[in-house]
Amino acid sequence: MKKTVNTYKEAKLNGEKVTMLTAYDYSTAKLMDEAGVDSILVGDSLGNVMLGYEDTISVTMEDMIHHCSAVARGAKNTLIVCDMPFMSYQTGEYDALVNAGRLMKEGRANAVKLEGGVEVAPIIKKIVEAGIPVCAHIGLTPQAINAMGGYKVQGKSSEAAKKLVEDALAVQEAGAFAVVLECVPADLATFITEKLSITTIGIGAGNGCDGQVLVYADMLSMFSDYRPKFVKQFANVGEEMKKGFKGYIDAVKAAAYPEKEHTYKIDEEVMAEVKGKFNG
Ligand code: KIV
Numbered sequence: 001m002k003k004t005v006n007t008y009k010e011a012k013l014n015g016e017k018v019t020m021l022t023a024y025d026y027s028t029a030k031l032m033d034e035a036g037v038d039s040i041l042v043g044d045s046l047g048n049v050m051l052g053y054e055d056t057i058s059v060t061m062e063d064m065i066h067h068c069s070a071v072a073r074g075a076k077n078t079l080i081v082c083d084m085p086f087m088s089y090q091t092g093e094y095d096a097l098v099n100a101g102r103l104m105k106e107g108r109a110n111a112v113k114l115e116g117g118v119e120v121a122p123i124i125k126k127i128v129e130a131g132i133p134v135c136a137h138i139g140l141t142p143q144a145i146n147a148m149g150g151y152k153v154q155g156k157s158s159e160a161a162k163k164l165v166e167d168a169l170a171v172q173e174a175g176a177f178a179v180v181l182e183c184v185p186a187d188l189a190t191f192i193t194e195k196l197s198i199t200t201i202g203i204g205a206g207n208g209c210d211g212q213v214l215v216y217a218d219m220l221s222m223f224s225d226y227r228p229k230f231v232k233q234f235a236n237v238g239e240e241m242k243k244g245f246k247g248y249i250d251a252v253k254a255a256a257y258p259e260k261e262h263t264y265k266i267d268e269e270v271m272a273e274v275k276g277k278f279n280g
Pocket of ligand 1: 022041042043044045046083137180182203213215
């Protein structure tokens with residue numbers, strides 16, 4: 001059965017955790033769907049994971065639509081949430097509405113996600129009023145990385161912690177169905193979760209949230225150069241892939257692949273005729 005925003009509501013009421021993972025392509029989405037994840041986030045982290053950018057700033061609407069529609073073709077039962085990229089909503093309510101609509105119509109998303117708290121609440125309200133479910137995202141918001149001065153834990157001072165609670169209440173009031181809490185101290189994330197009637201989804205925010213999200217390339221250890229403290233390694237796919245690639249390279253160089261069982265046959269008479277014609 002297709003998971004929807006109601007899956008989130010029911011889970012919160014029943015005290016059940018919800019699961020979310022990022023995906024950016026058909027094959028990965030299909031595997032996650034088959035594994036039974038509740039929701040897939042087509043995150044603008046695709047800029048880092050798939051496109052090799054340093055941050056998410058350069059990701060475009062076209063990038064998001066292209067990847068979201070591939071995910072939608074792969075995941076039939078999963079709620080698909082698509083990130084609104086940098087400057088697709090910060091420029092005003094009209095742009096936000098048009099771009100959220102494109103992610104739904106062309107990207108086939110079931111909901112959109114955008115970063116910010118009190119300051120984007122009117123934008124969230126407008127999108128929700130148009131019948132588009134919105135997931136908010138507060139705490140560490142990577143699109144504001146240049147203003148934040150780096151990837152750091154948020155809400156550590158009493159002033160910053162109170163601002164985060166106000167942000168959470170504001171996005172709930174605006175109609176968001178869920179809010180991602182990124183890099184927030186665990187006790188503060190638990191407090192926010194208890195205060196809200198909507199679902200909190202933690203990433204680097206401890207075990208007190210209603211659900212969790214991770215970037216799939218991080219939790220599968222696809223890259224060995226960087227892993228944030230909050231990421232647990234659930235598999236070592238990067239090493240397995242490299243092992244496979246190296247095995248292939250070695251086998252081809254040594255003329256050990258393809259073997260007989262990997263080749264197609266031709267009748268001997270046909271080959272003899274061909275050789276007769278061309279070898280004289
Ligand atoms: O883009 C993304 O992957 C995200 C998650 C880190 C929550 O926003």
